[in-house]
Amino acid sequence: MQQIARSVALAFNNLPRPHRVMLGSLTVITLAVAVWRPYVYHPSDDTPVVKSITLDKFESPHLLPEASEPIDQTAPEPEPEEDIPADDIDKDVPExxxxxxxxxxxxxxxxxxxxxxxxxxxxxxxxxxxxxxxxxxxxxxxxxxxxxxxxxxxxxxxxxxxxxxxxxxxxxxxxxxxxxxxQKGEWQNSVLKGEVRGSFAASARSAGLTSAETSNVIKALQWQMDFRKLRAGDQFSVLMSREMLNGKSAQSQLVGVRLRTGGKDYYAFRAEDGKFYDRNGSGLARGFMRFPTVKQFRVSSNFNPRRLNPVTGRIAPHRGVDFALPIGTPVLAVGDGEVVVAKNGGAAGNYVAIRHGRQYMTRYMHLSKVLVKPGQKVKRGDRIALSGNTGRSTGPHLHYEIWINNQAVNPLTAKLPRMEGLTGKERTSYLADVKSYLPQLALK
The missing domain is CATH 3.10.450.350 (Nuclear Transport Factor 2; Chain: A,)
Structure with missing residues (x-):
């Protein structure tokens, strides 16, 4: 060890004077840093400086630095449900x-x-x-x-x-x-016909349809017409298959419907796959886009309806997904529909809600600018807003929700309507059924 020390000292003494000064200064600074200790604040009371938070197993994804919401706060929720206006059909045919x-x-x-x-x-x-x-x-x-x-x-x-x-x-x-x-009853087909007098729901009830059957008729034709715009004298004919037990209908299934309004006939028939198609076997649903932007952005917070608030221990569901994207990114309507909410302010910030048919609703929150108005009709791909960081938000992002039959679903995995039609043997069988149903749906 002494021999090593002598060798080091000899090498140091043989260095030029400027090099010895620089090396000595670096050594002093290194030693000073090694022994230095910062001042630590000790509170006078027993209040802990760091709060310990126990996380639920579902919370770990929200600890990522890019998460758009702090884990000790509840997720920004949409405005109260009362803000979504209910029309006459919602009131007459409650879900x-x-x-x-x-x-x-x-x-x-x-x-x-x-x-x-x-x-x-x-x-x-x-x-x-x-x-x-x-x-x-x-x-x-x-x-x-x-x-x-x-x-x-x-x-x-x-x-x-x-x-x-x-x-x-x-x-x-x-x-x-x-x-x-x-089921022990016998299934029988029955045709119920009527004219619109007042609301469609009231007219259907007068023709003998139950509330549930009326709702099924509205859903079958939801993509073709707005039932609020039917006029007095419009006619409809409905083919129902009902299970009769002891002379009463135990349950029923909509087979086909014809509705005439403005001199035009609209049809919907149920196929073996449980979906409704027109007279030619073409799909009635309007296709949806998967994402509300031109390109796909990173998901910063996932859908989790059972997410727990780690502080309160209560369920604070995150009913949509958050996309991390720059402020001012165009936000698009994912499908054809009608704007029912376009508001500024609140925890959700500037936000838009669009109703698509009778079963689907989409919501877009924390926007920097809203480009549509309530009551406005929009098409798939239309610009409805610009993304932002408004409301209770900790970073630029878009909070996006899809609701089906009044329940929030995961926008990334939800089964969305598609433009589709029957082909092959399925279409041949379907068209044969339609041919037999059409005479039964003759209007008065």
Whole structure:
């Protein structure tokens, strides 16, 4: 060690004087930094300087630096539901917001169908454990469910066909109990005709349709017309298939409908896949874009209807997705519709809500500028606003929501309407059915 020290000292002494001065100064500075200790503030009371927060397992994605919302605050919510104006149809044909319906489409599994509504995977697995047949959903089958106060799946109904329905009820231990129901009635087709006198709902009721049947008629024709603009004297004819039990209708299914307004006829017929098409087998739904911008931006906060506030321990759902994008980015309508809200201010900042048909609603929040007005009709791809950082927001982003049948769904995975039509054998079979239905729908 001494020999090493002598060698170092000899090498140092042989350096030119300016180099020895520079090296010595660096050594002194290094030693000073090593022994220096900053002053630490010690509060006089017992208040902790750092607050410990226990996070729920679903909160980890929101810890990322690019997240648009602080984790100790609730997510910006849309303005109160009362801000979405209800029209005459909403009042006359009330929906049950606690019951959610879904028609199985091509490629659907139980998991993909329910997960887009934010239903937890553990509930889906428990449901399948109660009935392995749920792994074999078929196109056109009907699903419906309710949630409890904690957002967990409470009841579930699977209409396998018109004869058999299976119902599942949540048990205290989180499992599900299945009950099979076999229909014993006879299905019969009946035609109900009428003229518009006052609202369509009241006219349909006078013709013998129930509230649920009227709602199904409106949904079948929702993309072709605005029912609020029907005029006195307009005619309609509805073909219903009803299960008759002890002389009474136990349940029903809409087969086809014809409505004449302004001298023009509108048709909708149900196909085997549970969707409605026109006389030629063309789809009635207007296609939606997946994203409300020209290009896809990074998602900074995901959809999570069961997100817990780590401070309060209460559920503070995030009912949409946040896209991190620069202020002033054009925001586009994802589908044809009518602007029902265009407001400034509040926690959601400047925001726009658009109604698409009767079942779909989209919302766009924290905008820097709104470019549309309430009541304005918009087309898919129209500019409706510019993105911003208004309201309760911690950074430039767009908060975007999709609601189906009054329930928020995941915009990234939701099954959205598409422009489509029947082909091949399905279309041939469908057209044969339509040919037999048309004479029954003759108007008065």
């Amino acid at each position: 049950n917001p606690n019951v959610h319906d879904y028609t199985v489409s091509s490629g659907d599994t139980l998991s993909s169908a329910l997960n887009q509504y934010g239903i937890d995977l553990s509930d889906i697995n428990a449901l399948v454990s109660s009935d392995k047949d749920l792994r074999g959903l078929r196109v056109g089958q009907q699903l419906s469910w309710t949630l409890n106060a904690d957002g967990q799946l409470q009841t579930f109904s699977w209409e396998m066909d018109r004869r058999e329905t299976r119902r599942y009820e949540r048990q205290p231990n989180g499992s599900y109990k299945m009950q099979q129901e076999l």
